[in-house]
Amino acid sequence: MTHTLFIGCGNMGSAMVAGWLMAGEDPANFTAVRPSGTPVAGIRTVRTIGEANMMPERIVLGFKPQQLAALAPEVARWVTSRTTVISMLAGADTATLSGLFPRARAIVRVMPNLPVAVRRGVLPLYTIAHEDQALQSELQPWFSMLGFAPWCASEEEFGAIGFVAGSTPAYVARFIAAFAAAGEGRGLDQGLALTAAREAVLGSAWLAAATGEPMEELARRVTSPNGTTEAGLKVLDPELGDLIDRTLAAATRRSAELAAEIKG
Numbered sequence: 238m239t240h241t242l243f244i245g246c247g248n249m250g251s252a253m254v255a256g257w258l259m260a261g262e263d264p265a266n267f268t269a270v271r272p273s274g275t276p277v278a279g280i281r282t283v284r285t286i287g288e289a290n291m292m293p294e295r296i297v298l299g300f301k302p303q304q305l306a307a308l309a310p311e312v313a314r315w316v317t318s319r320t321t322v323i324s325m326l327a328g329a330d331t332a333t334l335s336g337l338f339p340r341a342r343a344i345v346r347v348m349p350n351l352p353v354a355v356r357r358g359v360l361p362l363y364t365i366a367h368e369d370q371a372l373q374s375e376l377q378p379w380f381s382m383l384g385f386a387p388w389c390a391s392e393e394e395f396g397a398i399g400f401v402a403g404s405t406p407a408y409v410a411r412f413i414a415a416f417a418a419a420g421e422g423r424g425l426d427q428g429l430a431l432t433a434a435r436e437a438v439l440g441s442a443w444l445a446a447a448t449g450e451p452m453e454e455l456a457r458r459v460t461s462p463n464g465t466t467e468a469g470l471k472v473l474d475p476e477l478g479d480l481i482d483r484t485l486a487a488a489t490r491r492s493a494e495l496a497a498e499i500k501g
């Protein structure tokens with residue numbers, strides 16, 4: 238049995254656990270450390286690492302990046318040459334993590350997004366232990382239970398996928414809410430407007446995935462010449478690309494700031 242210890246198991250840690258349990262993983266293979274003691278659904282939850290009292294094969298760092306320097310010495314006490322340290326901390330690069338956990342078998346970065354809870358996540362992976370094929374073969378099926386889990390060739394690529402996908406559930410939530418609000422503004426009942434907007438986004442993504450067609454083609458199939466969608470796109474198109482670019486640029490800047498804060 239391979240045991241995984243989550244140190245910090247809030248929004249994202251518990252979403253990952255939910256995905257693994259949904260995939261049929263044994264709850265006995267997981268322990269969560271949560272200072273509040275609030276149970277993580279389905280698995281053993283303790284308040285401190287000492288209370289967990291184990292040398293697990295996998296340790297997942299699931300606290301806030303700003304806590305890394307303070308928590309690393311205590312975490313490192315439980316890391317052996319058999320431990321894979323898996324970090325989901327935005328901005329904490331492998332050089333920093335390797336310095337903090339020199340005894341680890343390997344350091345792996347993952348940048349999951351919230352749909353891992355329903356096994357439809359995007360979770361890029363990166364390790365400097367490129368040559369360790371056994372490690373990648375061991376982890377790939379496990380992470381793939383949660384969604385699309387590609388190994389990245391460089392930390393830059395890892396970062397870029399993280400920025401495209403990591404925060405996207407928040408951006409899409411805003412997008413759906415904006416459509417729902419526009420529907421309400423046109424007299425629709427609140428619940429009906431929200432369901433219609435959410436299902437339209439879900440169905441569109443689902444169709445795109447099912448057909449694999451280029452986005453341009455999907456849009457073309459909706460856009461009647463001189464019709465209503467064309468009129469709408471004339472407003473949306475000039476703004477959207479630049480808006481998304483500036484959104485990701487802001488997130489990238491913040492990640493660099495976090496990285497600098499972590500390095501002190």
Ligand SMILES: NC(=O)C1=CN([C@@H]2O[C@H](COP(=O)(O)OP(=O)(O)OC[C@H]3O[C@@H](n4cnc5c(N)ncnc54)[C@H](O)[C@@H]3O)[C@@H](O)[C@H]2O)C=CC1
Nearest residue numbers: 244245246247248249250272299300301302325326327349
């Ligand atoms: N929420 C998201 O969509 C994503 C989050 N992340 C990363 O995941 C990490 C956690 O983020 P969230 O789950 O959103 O935050 P969160 O605030 O929901 O969870 C943080 C957890 O850390 C725990 N914690 C605090 N102090 C601790 C300590 N001394 N020892 C052990 N645990 C402690 C808290 O009890 C909480 O359960 C961050 O590093 C973030 O960068 C990465 C990708 C996406």
Ligand SMILES: O=C(O)[C@@H]1CCC=N1
Nearest residue numbers: 327348399403404405
């Ligand atoms: O907002 C954050 O810092 C984390 C990292 C990616 C998504 N959520």
